[in-house]
Amino acid sequence: MSEPVNGGPALFRLVRFWSRRWAAGAVDERAQHVMAVEAVHAGGEATVNDVAHRLGLDQSGASRIVRDAVAAGYLARGESQGDRRRAAIRLTPAGQVLLAAARSWQRDVFDELTAGWSAADRRRFAGYLDRLADEQGA
Structure with a gap:
């Protein structure tokens, strides 16, 4: 009998690790601009409500980020x-x-974090990350 797959703890360790570095008070203005640009790019033409949905913010928070x-x-x-x-x-x-x-x-960070991995492992992991993001609507 094989051991069950449990990537949950590792996933949440990574989320906590990165979220502490990108906590709301620590996100600089340029990072907010990047978030806004990526949210608009994700769907081409967008509204503030689209940006709010894509970033997981309320409408007023998205409005401020878009305004800036x-x-x-x-x-x-x-x-x-x-x-x-x-x-x-x-x-x-x-x-x-x-x-x-x-x-x-972002590519440079991914390359740095996975520098010790084989090219096949890097491609596989990148594919799984893309799949997870797509399936979650991220």
């Missing part, structure tokens, strides 16, 4: 192409640059 990212030039508000009555949020060219830099940093 617009002021910084990473996002722009405009008319929805699908429904002109609706306001839409889109990435600006500066937001696209920020997104590319964030994705590059």
